[in-house]
Amino acid sequence: MRIAIAGGGLGGLTLARILHRHGIDAVVYEREAHRSARPQGGSLDLHPESGQQALADAGLTVRFQEQARPEGEEHRILDPAGRVLVHHEPRPGSFAGRPEIDRRALRDLLLDALPGGTVRWGHRLAEAAPGAGGGWELTFDGGHRTGCDVLIGADGARSVVRALLTDVQPSYVATLVELSIGDVDRRHPTIADLVGPGNLWCVGANQILAAQRLGDGSLRVGVSLRAPDRPVDTYRSKRALLELFDGWDPRLTALIDAGDGDPAPRLIAATPAGARWPGRPGVTLIGDAAHLMAPVGEGANQAMLDAAELAARLAADPHDPDAAIRSYETAMFTRIHPIAEMSARIQAMMLSPTAAEDIVRFFTRPAAPAAAD
Known part of the structure; x- marks a missing residue:
């Protein structure tokens, strides 16, 4: 065979x-x-x-x-003003959850x-x-x-x-724009502290600014937007991205400013x-x-x-x-x-207008009761 x-x-x-x-x-x-x-x-x-x-x-x-x-499972969710909405901290050294690799x-x-x-x-x-x-x-x-x-x-x-x-x-369901920040602990310690050892989501109406820690000491930054309503090449400049987040806490938009090189946009599809x-x-x-x-x-x-x-x-x-x-x-x-x-x-x-409220409910919903014997 x-x-x-x-x-x-x-x-x-x-x-x-x-x-x-x-x-x-x-x-x-x-x-x-x-x-x-x-x-x-x-x-x-x-x-x-x-x-x-x-x-x-x-x-x-x-x-x-x-x-x-295992520490990469830590997850922080913030609103556009930089307020912490959810902070999940895994049990140190435990592989019982969903460790990152x-x-x-x-x-x-x-x-x-x-x-x-x-x-x-x-x-x-x-x-x-x-x-x-x-x-x-x-x-x-x-x-x-x-x-x-x-x-x-x-x-x-x-x-x-x-x-x-x-x-x-497949049909397109979102636009994702990515940047990377190398050697973040040395070059951008404030950003490193903001993101922590795992994942950060900054959630606004119809858009998310996220960052993810990698094992080599770099950060992968992603901007998620709704299905394309403008040419994807629009997002190949940092200026265009920063305009989308006008009024957000500068600590959050620093994730875009600190990116190494130009943003890389692509369309996300699903069947x-x-x-x-x-x-x-x-x-x-x-x-x-x-x-x-x-x-x-x-x-x-x-x-x-x-x-x-x-x-x-x-x-x-x-x-x-x-x-x-x-x-x-x-x-x-x-x-x-x-x-x-x-x-x-x-x-x-x-990527909804009420994303922050919906995501908080999703991550803080009570666990289902255990079934009776």
Whole structure:
């Protein structure tokens, strides 16, 4: 059984690692030229029931705990005047919650756990078509071709593999503008104190100014706005961003002023919460390729759990991969639908006119009562 995984992100690498633990080989085709070809983004909070569970299945819990930062779970929410609305402080040194880990560190951890040659760098999938004798013929940029029996699309928001299964297209739900501040403790100690060891959200009407501490001592700053009502290039200057936050406490807008380089804007998309497909032999999707959600903390976690569940089914029934895929898809659709709906609600809440009040209620709501024996 020749398994090809399109995409070397967290989902694709988790899948390859768990399959390898079960003695099943897979090849990961990744468009990037090498593992350090581009920055991998900010920090992730890995959830015990999804991302951490997948790492346990991959046999990487100890390595994860060596790299993760439980203190990064600290979360501060402020209003535009700089008043603290919510301050969550995790239990020191505890991995029981949702510890943070840099995307780069997590990806490197997974890459280092794979046999050499598993990832074929510089292979951007251009087309996938049924093979003459069954399976799939893959064509990459530059004309290189290869075949496989089972194709798994882990190729993200603009998935090529998705088109084999569904014509559902993502739609834009927000605009995100990012900056970074390097060596923040030395260069900008006041900003470092404001953000703390974890995450800061400054919440106003229809917009959020956020900052996130990374393990290398830098900050990742993000401005979240509603679905685009003006050209995205408008936000490539700090002046344009600062105009959006006119009247906010200068301690907060200092996050923009201190950014290294120009802002980098991009559009955020999502697929409909109930999207699914009827199934097709020898092909399936995981992660953003399967269920692109608003970036509110579930995307990477669910991609890794997809990988773990699909790998377990393929390992349990290696002689009937189509049955394994059908079983995976049925369970995945059931699991993802409420999570995708919840992510869409949270995204809308965060960028609403009453975001501050709604977010405070969300983070301070009482826990559900324990069920009676």
